[in-house]
Amino acid sequence: MIKIAQGAEAVIYKDNNKIIKERLSKAYRLKEIDESLRKFRTRREAKILGRLEEVNFPAPHLQSFCDKRMEIVMDFVAGNKLRDVIEEGDAYQKFAKQIGERVGVLHQKDIIHGDLTTSNMIVSDSGLKLIDFGLSSFSDRVEDKAVDLFLLDRALESKHYEIYPAVFDNVLESYKETYREGAELVLKRFEQVRMRGRNKIK
Numbered sequence: 001m002i003k004i005a006q007g008a009e010a011v012i013y014k015d016n017n018k019i020i021k022e023r024l025s026k027a028y029r030l031k032e033i034d035e036s037l038r039k040f041r042t043r044r045e046a047k048i049l050g051r052l053e054e055v056n057f058p059a060p061h062l063q064s065f066c067d068k069r070m071e072i073v074m075d076f077v078a079g080n081k082l083r084d085v086i087e088e089g090d091a092y093q094k095f096a097k098q099i100g101e102r103v104g105v106l107h108q109k110d111i112i113h114g115d116l117t118t119s120n121m122i123v124s125d126s127g128l129k130l131i132d133f134g135l136s137s138f139s140d141r142v143e144d145k146a147v148d149l150f151l152l153d154r155a156l157e158s159k160h161y162e163i164y165p166a167v168f169d170n171v172l173e174s175y176k177e178t179y180r181e182g183a184e185l186v187l188k189r190f191e192q193v194r195m196r197g198r199n200k201i202k
């Protein structure tokens, strides 16, 4: 078993074809709050992965979870992070299309990813897979979906400014094609969220 990543919230181990994601306790949180928060997030991430599997969404297969050890065991997804692939290649419009499709399907199923960045997307042999559902939730609210898109927009601009906004325009194109009628209200709201963002920065 080797440690392959350490984020603010979790440590990730790889054991053959398994990934173990263990949520860390935070000393700055009250012990009781810390435990219930980690328990809640561990359960929720497992629940979302289970739901994604039911609808055949390209995300890691959930093997097991334990809300005492605060860990999730899932399949290892082989491939490179989209973040690195985009930096090296010029096929980014192909990926833009896939991002839009993936997010369109999630929102159609009333699932909010919560952390849509190109570091949470893996280019696998069978196409783009999404990972890191630690901040995900179930919601049919237009606002939640619009904010999900807004975070993606921000992530693309800050990490991939050379190809922005062309890449994001294509993401939205395929999002619309996938999510169809549902996309209209979300995109309208997205424009408002964007305006709010601008006003804040000023």
Ligand SMILES: Nc1ncnc2c1ncn2[C@@H]1O[C@H](COP(=O)(O)OP(=O)(O)O)[C@@H](O)[C@H]1O
Pocket (backbone or CB within 6 Å): 004, 005, 006, 007, 008, 009, 010, 012, 019, 021, 060, 074, 075, 076, 077, 078, 081, 119, 120, 131, 132, 133, 134
């Ligand atoms: N199922 C998986 N398959 C392959 N790599 C993974 C998987 N889950 C996590 N990773 C790797 O570990 C990193 C951190 O995991 P992630 O779930 O994104 O946690 P964090 O909340 O710390 O960002 C990812 O960016 C990815 O490199």
Ligand SMILES: [Mg+2]
Pocket (backbone or CB within 6 Å): 119, 120, 132
């Ligand atoms: Mg992540």
